[in-house]
Amino acid sequence: xxxxxxxxxxxxxxxxxxxxxxxxxxxxxxxxxxxxxxxxxxxxxxxxxxxxxxxxxxxxxxxxxxxxxxxxxxxxxxxxxxxxxxxxxxxxxxxxxxxxxxxxxxxxxxxxxx
Amino acid sequence: xxxxxxxxxxxxxxxxxxxxxxxxxxxxxxxxxxxxxxxxxxxxxxxxxxxxxxxxxxxxxxxxxxxxxxxxxxxxxxxxxxxxxxxxxxxxxxxxxxxxxxxxxxxxxxxx
Numbered sequence: 001x002x003x004x005x006x007x008x009x010x011x012x013x014x015x016x017x018x019x020x021x022x023x024x025x026x027x028x029x030x031x032x033x034x035x036x037x038x039x040x041x042x043x044x045x046x047x048x049x050x051x052x053x054x055x056x057x058x059x060x061x062x063x064x065x066x067x068x069x070x071x072x073x074x075x076x077x078x079x080x081x082x083x084x085x086x087x088x089x090x091x092x093x094x095x096x097x098x099x100x101x102x103x104x105x106x107x108x109x110x111x112x113x114x
Numbered sequence: 115x116x117x118x119x120x121x122x123x124x125x126x127x128x129x130x131x132x133x134x135x136x137x138x139x140x141x142x143x144x145x146x147x148x149x150x151x152x153x154x155x156x157x158x159x160x161x162x163x164x165x166x167x168x169x170x171x172x173x174x175x176x177x178x179x180x181x182x183x184x185x186x187x188x189x190x191x192x193x194x195x196x197x198x199x200x201x202x203x204x205x206x207x208x209x210x211x212x213x214x215x216x217x218x219x220x221x222x223x224x225x226x
Binding site: 004033035042043044045048056058090102103104105106107108 | 148150155156157158159162202204213214215216217218219
């Protein structure tokens with residue numbers, strides 16, 4: 001079974017630009033969560049989608065948004081990029097969103113904002 | 115606010131040693147605790163713990179949860195250089211904005 005895939009793997013943008021990251025979950029998984037990982041803050045939860053609906057949201061500004069499609073693929077968008085948005089963005093999928101599921105992480109997209 | 119604290123933050127040992135990594139948490143409506151290993155890329159799942167006192171074991175790795183004292187430990191016996199990684203502890207709450215609350219991680223280095 002193929003794992004979680006994320007594209008692109010690396011990205012360089014400049015301040016003020018916007019970026020869209022993509023995540024394809026493991027086949028059959030319906031929940032997709034996004035995380036930001038930085039050396040200073042560690043792994044922080046951005047949001048979670050299940051069946052095309054955002055179910056949970058972390059403490060990030062409105063510049064961070066996402067969506068999920070009917071095939072469970074998800075995209076994350078960051079508008080008006082800031083230097084502090086440089087990070088590894090990880091997507092994780094799980095089969096359900098109920099009790100006891102585990103999340104499987106993709107390889108991440110490393111974003112550098114100049 | 116939900117919080118997960120791991121200790122130590124960094125650990126350097128020799129191959130063959132046994133290590134114990136700690137994770138304590140304060141979470142409202144606890145659902146499960148998970149351990150991940152992160153090498154150069156994405157975290158890979160190790161264990162999920164939901165019940166107190168039941169040890170989960172996979173090869174040289176084992177983990178146990180104490181829901182009364184709100185902590186978990188991850189043990190690695192007969193360490194190998196391939197065990198060098200960041201070990202992340204995460205807690206999942208039933209409610210709240212956070213899907214998984216992660217600790218800072220423990221950077222484990224195994225020297226030959």
